Amino acid sequence: MPDNGEGPVVALTLTSSTVDEITVIKVDGVLDATTREQFADYLSLAGSDLILDLAGVTFMDSRALGLIVHHWQTSLASGARFALIGVEYSKSKVMWITGLAQRLPLYDTLDEALAAIG
Secondary structure (H helix, E strand, C coil), X not given: CCECCCCECCCEEEEEEEECCEEEEEEEEEECCCCHHHHHHHHHCCCCCEEEEEEEEEEECHHHHHXXXXXXXXXXXXXXXXXXXXXXXXXXXXXXXXXXHHCCCEECCHHHHHHHXX
C-alpha cells in the first residue's frame, strides 16, 4: 500500500448502521479492482434491505457497479428494499455511461430514500 509518510493510505472505508430496519452502508474511497473484494465481502454481510450511501466515493469502476447492480437485482427478486444515495456523476460516471443511472433507485438524501422505499 502507498505510504504518505503518516502510515498506509486507506483506499476504502465501509461503515454500516441501521435505520428503520434497513442497513445503511456508507462508502468512502475508491471502488475499483483493488477494493472489489473488500466491498463484495462487506455487502455479503448486509441485510436484505439495503441503502448504499455513495457520497464519499471518489471513483467507481464497472466492477464495483456490477456488484451494486447484482445486489439491486437480488433485492428486486426477493422483494427487499434497495436504494443508492449521494451518487455524484463526476465520481460515478460509469453509471451514466452504461445507462444504469436512469434505472437504479437513486436519491439525493437518506430521508428521500427512506420516504420512497420505507
